[in-house]
Amino acid sequence: QQQVKQSPQSLIVQKGGISIINCAYENTAFDYFPWYQQFPGKGPALLIAIRPDVSEKKEGRFTISFNKSAKQFSLHIMDSQPGDSATYFCAATFRGGYQKVTFGTGTKLQVIP
Amino acid sequence: DTGVSQNPRHKITKRGQNVTFRCDPISEHNRLYWYRQTLGQGPEFLTYFQNEAQLEKSRLLSDRFSAERPKGSFSTLEIQRTEQGDSAMYLCASSQQGTQETQYFGPGTRLLVL
Numbered sequence: 001q002q003q004v005k006q007s008p009q010s011l012i013v014q015k016g017g018i019s020i021i022n023c024a025y026e027n028t029a030f031d032y033f034p035w036y037q038q039f040p041g042k043g044p045a046l047l048i049a050i051r052p053d054v055s056e057k058k059e060g061r062f063t064i065s066f067n068k069s070a071k072q073f074s075l076h077i078m079d080s081q082p083g084d085s086a087t088y089f090c091a092a093t094f095r096g097g098y099q100k101v102t103f104g105t106g107t108k109l110q111v112i113p
Numbered sequence: 114d115t116g117v118s119q120n121p122r123h124k125i126t127k128r129g130q131n132v133t134f135r136c137d138p139i140s141e142h143n144r145l146y147w148y149r150q151t152l153g154q155g156p157e158f159l160t161y162f163q164n165e166a167q168l169e170k171s172r173l174l175s176d177r178f179s180a181e182r183p184k185g186s187f188s189t190l191e192i193q194r195t196e197q198g199d200s201a202m203y204l205c206a207s208s209q210q211g212t213q214e215t216q217y218f219g220p221g222t223r224l225l226v227l
Contacts, residue, residue: 106153
């Protein structure tokens, strides 16, 4: 059972463009939604995260938009750069207790010059 | 480098052999997690330790898998009688219990079972 669905599977964006990755979750008990960035040969690294009581969170060029009623959230990368080329995972977990993170299937982003 | 380290980084083995992976978490972190990541998929939770206690095991962790964290420091993940379906990246993450908890992942051990 895939609890976090992610799209698209891959994305090609021109340098300077906006990259948008979408996710949907099923379990309404999730209360923390992190995004991870993974480069080849590396483990995932936390990029930005949001709680469901907030509709938007921005950190630099990265913005999460959250729609609690639709159980959807998305990552926007503004002014995308070649160095942003990586695989991005949306995820969901619980803030209370330990964090057993449920990951989406990933989006491979390629930013071309 | 004070991040999470994993050894070995790569392991090739023949079906039926046993393999053991090691994870050294960030030293002050009391929580440790193992995940498995197959090609084109996100990591999947395998098991969780709080200090030396293994508090949850996923149904993905069959009887052939065993994990330990003696003394609440490093952890080992052993796979007995490996199968081709065990081929994956095995990721370790650690965190410090708290309100702003963040999991820090290691680089993973890539296992190939021939």
